[in-house]
Amino acid sequence: MFTADMHDLTPEDLERLPRHVAIIMDGNGRWARSLGKPRLFGHRNGVENVKSVVNAAFKIGVPYVTLYAFSTENQNRPGEEKSGLMRLLEEFLKRELKTMMGDGIRLRAIGDLSGLPGFARKAVEQTMEQTRANTDWNLTLALNYGSRQEVLEAVHSYARNEGADGAPDWNTFSSYLQTRDLPDPDLIIRTSGEFRLSNFLLLQAAYAEIFVSPLHWPEFGRDAFFDALKDYVRRERRFGKTGDQVAETSQNPVTAS
Numbered sequence: 001m002f003t004a005d006m007h008d009l010t011p012e013d014l015e016r017l018p019r020h021v022a023i024i025m026d027g028n029g030r031w032a033r034s035l036g037k038p039r040l041f042g043h044r045n046g047v048e049n050v051k052s053v054v055n056a057a058f059k060i061g062v063p064y065v066t067l068y069a070f071s072t073e074n075q076n077r078p079g080e081e082k083s084g085l086m087r088l089l090e091e092f093l094k095r096e097l098k099t100m101m102g103d104g105i106r107l108r109a110i111g112d113l114s115g116l117p118g119f120a121r122k123a124v125e126q127t128m129e130q131t132r133a134n135t136d137w138n139l140t141l142a143l144n145y146g147s148r149q150e151v152l153e154a155v156h157s158y159a160r161n162e163g164a165d166g167a168p169d170w171n172t173f174s175s176y177l178q179t180r181d182l183p184d185p186d187l188i189i190r191t192s193g194e195f196r197l198s199n200f201l202l203l204q205a206a207y208a209e210i211f212v213s214p215l216h217w218p219e220f221g222r223d224a225f226f227d228a229l230k231d232y233v234r235r236e237r238r239f240g241k242t243g244d245q246v247a248e249t250s251q252n253p254v255t256a257s
Contacts, residue, residue, distance in 0.1 A: 007060065007226040009233065016233040018186035020064035021057060022208070024200055025050070027192030027216030034216075040084040045218040047088045051096065056222040058103070058137045060229070064182060065139050066110075068200050072146035075115065086120040089143075093127045100127070104136030110178040111145030140182060147202040150178050179204055187232050189225075191217045209235055 009017075025046060032042030050067065057065045070085060093107075100107060107127045116124070124143065154176040162172060174180065185201060185208045193214040197205060211228040213220055 007229075009060075009226070009230060013230070013233040014061060017061055017229060018209075018232055019062070020066070020183045020185045021062050021187045021189065022066040022068070022185040022201055022205070023053070024068045024188065024190040024194075024198060025217040026190060026194055026198075028218060030192065031216035031218050039081055042216075042218060043081075043085055043088055047092050049218050049221065050092070052222055053220065053225050054139060056225050058105070060226075062229075063137055064185075065137075066142060066179075066182070066185065066201075067140070068142045068145070068198070070111070070116075070143045070145070071199060072112070072115075072144055072149060073199065075144070083117070086117050089120050089141075090123040093123045097127055097130060100131050100134065100139075104134045105131060106134040106138050107131045108138065108140040108181070109143050110140060110150070111143040112149070113143060115144040138182070140179075142200065145178075146199045147197075148199055151203060154178075174203075177203065184208065187211060187228065189213065189220075189228050191215055191220045207237070209237065 028042035028046040029039040030042070031045070032039050035041075054065055054067075069089070074085075075082070099105070107124075109124050109128060113121050113124060124141070154173065157176045158168075158173050161176075179201070182204075184204045184206070187210075188197070188201070188205055188208045189211045190196075191213045193212060195212055201208075209232055211231055213224055213228065215224055
């Protein structure tokens with residue numbers, strides 16, 4: 001574990017860390033252009049930053065991390081860029097498999113993997129299978145993912161399996177989402193200063209705290225990640241209650257039934 005002086009989080013702060021952090025990794029191309037480099041240079045550096053941030057998250061005690069790696073809308077990008085991104089994905093998974101196995105990290109993926117090139121889909125599926133028994137930490141990649149499409153598919157499956165009778169139930173419906181095995185995100189981080197969710201976990205993020213960093217993703221390192229965590233633990237999460245109700249609950253966590 002990191003020591004407190006490395007991230008300025010108190011023991012009380014560490015108890016309030018988010019269980020699930022989801023990250024919209026934005027700005028690779030803009031960062032590369034600012035340096036006079038091609039967009040793929042930015043994506044390669046962005047992939048390198050993934051290891052740094054994910055490692056920091058797990059070591060400080062955040063058990064679930066989800067990364068928005070490739071959206072359905074990203075399919076509209078130039079073919080050369082898409083091919084380069086998929087090769088980087090394959091390279092990353094093959095290179096990091098040993099670390100995932102040694103550290104007990106399970107890889108999951110959400111999205112339509114059938115829309116990925118065969119070599120990339122194979123790398124993802126093989127890594128998921130090889131890490132399936134790992135239980136310590138959870139890394140999820142959103143690949144060819146779009147929340148609206150996920151919801152439409154969930155509605156179709158829900159109606160087919162549960163029928164139209166009776167009142168809709170959120171707990172039952174959410175079991176048809178692709179994130180059924182994950183807790184809802186507590187914190188969503190978006191880099192590059194953009195204030196939008198971009199079709200990412202729209203239902204799951206209903207009560208997530210949102211942190212927007214002006215840094216492009218390749219610049220958003222461990223220290224910036226800790227800044228987001230520090231911001232999070234100092235927020236009051238009310239879930240529709242008043243601040244007084246939240247304070248009363250925190251002072252009296254166990255009440256008589």
